[in-house]
Amino acid sequence: MVKRRVADNDDVVYMMSGSRREGFILKGSDYDFMYWLNSHRVIFDMSQSEHYYTENKTLILSDSSESPPGFTLLELLTPTTNREVQSACVPMNDRLYISSSLYRQQTQRHHFPGSRGHGPCESGEVGGVEYDLAWCFACDFWPPAASSWINRCHSWPDREVVNEKVRNGCHFVPIGHPLGIHEHEEWRISFSLAEHKLVHSMNHCQFLTYGLLKIVLKEVIDKQSDETNKLLCSYHMKTIIFWVIQRNAVPLWCPQNLLAGFWICFKLLLKWVYEGVCPNFFIPENNMFLSKVHGSTQRKLFLELHGLYQKGLACLLQSPSIKSYITNVLCNPKLSIPTSEVRIRSEVEYDKELFNMIGSNIPRCAKNLDHCIKYLHTIELMIGEPLTQYQVLMLQSITVYILHSTAFTIRNMYTNTDLNKQMYIADRMFCHMLKLTAKFGCISDIMYIAMFYCKTFRYREALYITEMIKVKLAQPGLMYMTHVDPERYTEAVGGQSWSTKMRQAVAHIIELNNYTCYINELRPEQQSSLQNNRSKLSIPLFVVLHFIEFLCYRHIDTTLAQTALEELKVLVHHDQGLYVYYLDRDISWEILGICQQMTGNHQAALYSYQQSLTQYPMNAIQNATLMRIQDLQIT
Incomplete structure (x- = not known):
């Protein structure tokens, strides 16, 4: 939206x-x-x-x-x-x-x-x-x-x-x-x-029936033979449930009638395959079986479906996902199986999916200051609209991103860094915007303050922020991407609002908008990524943490800078996907190489850059990596 x-x-x-x-x-x-x-x-x-x-x-x-x-x-x-x-x-x-x-x-x-x-x-x-x-x-x-x-x-x-x-x-x-x-x-x-709107206008039982059709297609129908397993698709299942609902073929859609509703849908599928006609829900004249379900393959598919039909609802026992539920009920007829998602899934599982979806779907593509202002104006207008609780949380996350993106965008426009009054006022505004992101965002959003202090040569202030982040990341109830201790998380923030959970217990990877420079040392990587149609760099939070510490300590204490580099090296070399997701290993090896090159350890840097090139190119930084290798060979 x-x-x-x-x-x-x-x-x-x-x-x-x-x-x-x-x-x-x-x-x-x-x-x-x-x-x-x-x-x-x-x-x-x-x-x-x-x-x-x-x-x-x-x-x-x-x-x-x-x-x-x-x-x-x-x-x-x-x-x-x-x-x-x-x-x-x-x-x-x-x-x-x-x-x-x-x-x-x-x-x-x-x-x-x-x-x-x-x-x-x-x-x-x-x-x-x-x-x-x-x-x-x-x-x-x-x-x-x-x-x-x-x-x-x-x-x-x-x-x-x-x-x-x-x-x-x-x-x-x-x-x-x-x-x-x-x-x-x-x-x-x-x-x-x-x-999309039709599916969301279904009641819960209709939605479950649609899901059941999708599972049966994948786990039962498609397993009948290699000859017919590509004839039907989930879009056909969607079309069936749409027609059945609109024709009022099921008198009452409720959990007690779930299997009865499914069976009516299955019989309609059988009828369509027999006739070789699957009418599109919006344009019925469009027969979606016309080019695939015909001739000998149509007859074979019908016989396979008819064989399942003769077994009755017992054909569901062929589905591994469904079998255990049915057998449990058969063994204990008094057993009640809940169909409400709230009762089926734990609070932690629900939150994990929600926060992961929010973290991975925030639009990070504000190209310039005008774009940032347009985003802020749009958000301001949307705040007054009727929004669902999920949309409110998403809008809060987008606001956080736009605020820190705006702060860095404007700061990069200031080429004159003399300590004059205008720069002082602007700097206070930037810091205020970033502190707002820390107030309303998740733990990882605090990292942008540290990056800003590092960019503006306030190394001790940046290190103070990284120490604060370390304390928050050491909490036993932390949810980092999909990694979380369910019991500790529930103890820490169970029952709290999503906004509170996000601020106190949730952290994501750091995603840098490629149109804006956050860390000077990563400019070549952002340019390479942008040239390959990527709007952002995705960097593990813990990698950024050690990177900022290294950059700051270089100006304060070389011994501590070396310690930060060693911690980064151990993380990149030995992490098993807990803190460094494998899709982000290209940029992680790259950052390690940058730090090693800055210390003069060219052999180690070359190895790290070569490792970066062997990783999955999620961030599309290969051009920058090759350029850095070339610079090493020249020097």
């Missing part, structure tokens, strides 16, 4: 989609992201162009006259300065169309090693978690092809949800229909935003 409101016309906007956004953190759940150019918009007829200032918006016309239902061609109406769009344009019938296949090729930037094309997405794996990135185009209008859906919504969803979804429009993802005559040029209409 915040990022979209502050986005400039030439920015790239993104949103999370898929299972994670819907609320499923299941084993194997991947991360799905959709990206689009804020300066480009799709319209369905020329009259809609009146809503845009065409001097700064590139307009694209959807032309579905020759495409299967749910797909369309995209005609470029106004000139674009975007190279990817320009390179993807193909002439057809004296008009210029954007080819989906060419656009896919142009935008797949292979952010991480091993990435590959998968449908409309760039797919890969980072840290054992799979991701899908899809570049698409946004549209502020509801597709005419889906107008019948609006009239179909009598009982579910309610009118307010329907109106909101229609106002939010849709997206176009770069994949054509395999049976269409313009497969390589066509785009698929995506209703990701609408689907």
